[in-house]
Amino acid sequence: MQTASMLDFLSTAVGADWRLATPLIFAATGEAICERAGVLNIGVEGIMLIGAFSGFATSHATGDLALGFGAGMASGFLTALVFAVFAVTIKANQIVAGVAINLLGLGLTSFLFRTYFISTGRGVDIARPLNIPFLSDIPYLGPALFQQNLLVYATIPVVIAAWGVLFRTSYGLTIRAVGEHPKAVDVTGKSVALYRYSAVLIGGALGGLGGAFLTLAHANQFVENITSGRGFIALSIVVFARWSPIGVFFVSLLFGLFYALQLQLQADPNVRVPYQALQALPYLTTIVALMLVRNRWDAPSMLGIPYWKA
Amino acid sequence: MSDIPIRSSLDPAVRLLSRAGLAALAPIAAVLFALGVSALLLQLNGFHAADVVNVMVLGAVSDKRSIAEVLLKATPLILIGVGLCVAFRCSIWNIGAEGQLYAGASAATACGVNFGALPAWLHIVLILVAGSVAGAAWGALAGLLRVYFRASEVVTTIMLNYIAIILTSYLVTGPLKDPAASYPQSAKLARDLWLPRFLPPTRLHVGILIALAAAVAAYVFLFRSSAGYAVRVVGLNPSAAAYAGISVARNVLLAIAISGGLAGLAGAIEIAGVNYRLYQDISPGYGFEGIAVALLANNNPLAAVASGVLFAVLRSGSELMQISAQVPQVLVFVIQGLCILSVAAFSAFRRRGPRPAG
Numbered sequence: 091m092q093t094a095s096m097l098d099f100l101s102t103a104v105g106a107d108w109r110l111a112t113p114l115i116f117a118a119t120g121e122a123i124c125e126r127a128g129v130l131n132i133g134v135e136g137i138m139l140i141g142a143f144s145g146f147a148t149s150h151a152t153g154d155l156a157l158g159f160g161a162g163m164a165s166g167f168l169t170a171l172v173f174a175v176f177a178v179t180i181k182a183n184q185i186v187a188g189v190a191i192n193l194l195g196l197g198l199t200s201f202l203f204r205t206y207f208i209s210t211g212r213g214v215d216i217a218r219p220l221n222i223p224f225l226s227d228i229p230y231l232g233p234a235l236f237q238q239n240l241l242v243y244a245t246i247p248v249v250i251a252a253w254g255v256l257f258r259t260s261y262g263l264t265i266r267a268v269g270e271h272p273k274a275v276d277v278t279g280k281s282v283a284l285y286r287y288s289a290v291l292i293g294g295a296l297g298g299l300g301g302a303f304l305t306l307a308h309a310n311q312f313v314e315n316i317t318s319g320r321g322f323i324a325l326s327i328v329v330f331a332r333w334s335p336i337g338v339f340f341v342s343l344l345f346g347l348f349y350a351l352q353l354q355l356q357a358d359p360n361v362r363v364p365y366q367a368l369q370a371l372p373y374l375t376t377i378v379a380l381m382l383v384r385n386r387w388d389a390p391s392m393l394g395i396p397y398w399k400a
Numbered sequence: 401m402s403d404i405p406i407r408s409s410l411d412p413a414v415r416l417l418s419r420a421g422l423a424a425l426a427p428i429a430a431v432l433f434a435l436g437v438s439a440l441l442l443q444l445n446g447f448h449a450a451d452v453v454n455v456m457v458l459g460a461v462s463d464k465r466s467i468a469e470v471l472l473k474a475t476p477l478i479l480i481g482v483g484l485c486v487a488f489r490c491s492i493w494n495i496g497a498e499g500q501l502y503a504g505a506s507a508a509t510a511c512g513v514n515f516g517a518l519p520a521w522l523h524i525v526l527i528l529v530a531g532s533v534a535g536a537a538w539g540a541l542a543g544l545l546r547v548y549f550r551a552s553e554v555v556t557t558i559m560l561n562y563i564a565i566i567l568t569s570y571l572v573t574g575p576l577k578d579p580a581a582s583y584p585q586s587a588k589l590a591r592d593l594w595l596p597r598f599l600p601p602t603r604l605h606v607g608i609l610i611a612l613a614a615a616v617a618a619y620v621f622l623f624r625s626s627a628g629y630a631v632r633v634v635g636l637n638p639s640a641a642a643y644a645g646i647s648v649a650r651n652v653l654l655a656i657a658i659s660g661g662l663a664g665l666a667g668a669i670e671i672a673g674v675n676y677r678l679y680q681d682i683s684p685g686y687g688f689e690g691i692a693v694a695l696l697a698n699n700n701p702l703a704a705v706a707s708g709v710l711f712a713v714l715r716s717g718s719e720l721m722q723i724s725a726q727v728p729q730v731l732v733f734v735i736q737g738l739c740i741l742s743v744a745a746f747s748a749f750r751r752r753g754p755r756p757a758g
Contacts, residue, residue: 132495132554182744185493185554189691190740197733198441204728205445314730322558329555366570373559373566380551 097230103350105234108242109308110353111346113138113300113317115245117324118331118338119252120296126256126333127289128269128392132188133173134297135321136195141166141301143199146312149214149305150207158214158306159241159299166298167291169195174290178283181396192321200314213310217241239307241299245339248296252335265289269390272397282397297321319373326376332388341379348372426746427696427707434738438731452725456717459724468602470712472674476501476666476686478611478708481693482618482701483662489622489699490655491635496542496557497663498687499564500535504664506568507534508671509576509678512589520592527593528610528668535664536657538564543656547649553656561687569680576678586678595673607669611708614662618701621658631655663687685733689715692736695743711736 117134124131131137144165149158169191176187217239226236256262264285267275272282300320305312323345331337352368435457439449461467480497487494508531515523542560545551571577571586578587595605622628634641634651642648670682693711697703718732 176741176745176748180745180748182741182748186695186740186744189495189688190737190744193688193692193733193737193740197730197735197737200730201441201728201734202445204730319558319562322555326555326559329552364570364574366566366573369569370563370566373562376559377545377551377556380545380556381549384549384551 099354101230101234103347103354105238106350106353107343107346108235108245109238109346110349111342112242112245113303113308113320114324114327114342114345115249115339116300116303117297117321118327118342119249119335120293120300121324122328122331122333122335122338123252123256123265123296124289124293125328125393126269126390127265127286128272128390128395128397129174129177129286129290130184130188130394131170131173131177131191131290131293132185132322132325133169133191133195134293134324135317135319136188136192137166137169137173137294137297138301138304138317138321138324139195139199139315140169141298142305142316143203143301143312144298145302146214146305147202147207150212153215155215155217155306159302162298162302162306163295164298166301167295170290170294170297173294174287177396178286178290181398184394184396196315199312203312203314207312214306216310217307241303241307249335249339256335266390268397269392272392276397276399282399286397297324300324323372323376326380329389330376330379330383332383333390345372345375348375423698423703426750427698427703427743430696430739430742430746431710433742434735437738438735441734442727442731447725447727452721452727455724456721457713459720460713460716464599465602466716468599468604470709470716471604471608472712473715474709474712475607475611475673476670476683477689477693477711478608478705479614479662479666479669480659480686480690481697481704481708482611482615483659484690484694485697485699485701485704486618486622486628486631487655487659488694489635490631490651491638492543492546492652492656492659493554494539494542494557494656494659495554495691496539496560496687497659497690498683498685499557499561500538500660500663501667501670501683501687502561502564502568503538503660504531504535504667505671505678505682506564506571506576506667507531507664508668509586509589510571512593512671513576513587516590520590523593524595524672527589527672528665531668531671532661532665535667536661538664539656539660540653543653546656547652565680568678568682572678572680578677584680589672589676593672594676595669603674605673607673610665610669612705614665615701615705618658618662622701627654663690684715689736692740695740698743698747 117138121131121134141162145158145162148161149155173187173191176182177184219237219239222236226232256265264275264280268282268285275285276282301317304316309316327338327341327345331341348371352371355368356365435453439453442449442452460470480501484494484497508527511527511530515526518526538560542553542556545556546553573584576586578585595607597603597605622632630646631651631654633646634648638648666686671678675682689711693704693707696707714735715732718729721727722729
């Protein structure tokens with residue numbers, strides 16, 4: 091009896107973990123690609139918010155979930171384009187531009203939400219779990235791993251694709267070269283700026299998708315500042331995962347676990363820890379994680395530094 | 401002939417003024433650009449942009465009371481912005497002023513509701529010092545993480561923001577909670593601990609004078625002292641600084657502690673001058689707005705006074721705008737974001753050759 095309820099708890103926790111890690115996986119994978127190209131985009135938080143809002147608004151208006159996710163990605167892409175113009179073309183300080191994108195994301199989405207949606211209160215139908223035949227019937231394991239929605243499953247191909255592109259294609263090699271030694275790319279006649287743009291834009295689309303997941307597959311509503319720091323946590327996931335998409339997947343699961351535990355323990359009346367301690371857990375872990383990877387030799391050496399053509 | 405001494409005494413003044421005028425051009429253009437785009441955004445969403453901007457900018461400075469309210473809001477913005485000037489000059493990207501403000505406000509409240517035996521003036525000083533020390537310590541934490549663990553202060557200061565805000569929430573629901581109140585908040589500070597007001601009947605208190613003094617002190621420190629010079633050299637080129645025998649670690653810690661200390665002081669002043677008690681959302685985002693204040697001022701503490709007042713006008717205006725035209729107040733974040741973007745673009749254009757940033 092005791093074991094059964096323990097297994098139940100674990101099964102729910104693991105299932106919730108993967109689901110809650112999903113927006114982090116998308117956003118951090120995108121950021122990893124972006125940073126591999128030498129561009130530090132701390133505007134992910136703002137991009138995720140814009141993706142969350144656009145996804146919600148589109149799905150709310152059309153009733154179409156797929157369109158919502160598409161809008162989330164497209165808006166992330168466009169926001170990243172604004173960032174890239176400043177970071178790559180104008181060569182503005184990337185941290186400053188990222189701070190601005192975050193403020194714009196928070197301001198724009200809250201402004202539009204309060205103008206158009208605050209009084210409606212109507213949510214959207216969120217993505218339904220997709221039970222995988224037979225596998226989903228396995229006790230404990232089935233509900234945890236094989237009764238998720240499509241986007242949660244999608245994290246695996248996305249991460250593998252990102253890894254494949256970065257480390258097994260010539261495009262990926264060039265992206266990494268642009269982050270390590272842009273001059274070498276420049277002298278071969280390839281455009282550093284173009285590669286950096288592509289990486290920033292891919293990162294933006296994935297960040298927007300991660301944001302849209304929050305409103306279309308997690309909550310069924312947009313709430314102001316719904317990301318509550320997930321974009322920033324994605325930034326530190328990238329460092330902890332040492333700029334590898336596969337690493338991002340597992341580190342995100344670790345952070346997802348904190349969100350999952352927080353939800354479960356908050357619901358449990360027997361737990362007598364102040365709820366703030368649980369709230370602070372992901373942020374504290376981030377700091378501890380950064381202390382653990384103190385040796386940052388594998389950061390792209392041109393991270394955050396604009397490239398001037400000679 | 402007699403006009404020669406007059407001219408020679410006038411010339412530097414004129415030159416200084418015209419230089420200041422030129423330096424102010426970019427920020428002014430940035431603000432106009434931000435207001436223009438925001439007006440467009442309003443128009444596109446069915447508001448009357450011209451009326452709104454009118455209410456926003458003019459309404460905020462229409463009478464003595466509203467000017468006092470602007471200066472009240474400018475106080476924390478100037479303090480935080482001035483501190484961030486020091487950090488940014490050292491190339492420390494302290495995004496954590498919000499958390500440092502919360503740390504300062506919490507420590508100030510803890511001192512304010514205890515130590516009742518102290519004479520009032522000493523108690524007030526203790527409150528302000530406690531706030532500054534707590535803010536400085538909260539900032540230095542990120543500095544230590546950067547120096548000893550090479551953890552990017554951009555990420556750690558943001559994480560410390562969340563932790564400080566959560567900690568404050570814990571304090572006002574737990575150890576510091578006013579048992580008489582149903583709402584999570586601390587007890588109220590005794591009346592003789594309130595910062596003196598000097599422009600009755602308005603709420604304006606001596607905090608604004610402290611902020612002005614801090615701006616002058618930070619300017620002298622940065623541009624007229626060798627310690628400040630070391631901070632700036634580290635910011636411009638850490639390797640050159642190291643070769644010249646300037647300790648990068650010590651200056652990084654100093655710069656972030658100064659900026660954290662001023663943010664903490666801002667928090668203490670909010671407690672002792674405006675709110676008189678601690679609650680969960682004590683700051684409407686002053687810490688993030690301070691970033692815009694410093695950047696618009698080109699990281700010059702004296703110019704940060706002007707940009708702090710400007711952002712306070714925008715913030716006051718956005719409150720009026722919400723009341724009179726039902727425009728969501730959050731629009732102010734959009735204006736801030738646009739200001740930062742355009743200032744960043746201007747300063748990038750001004751830079752001629754390649755120079756690594758950050």
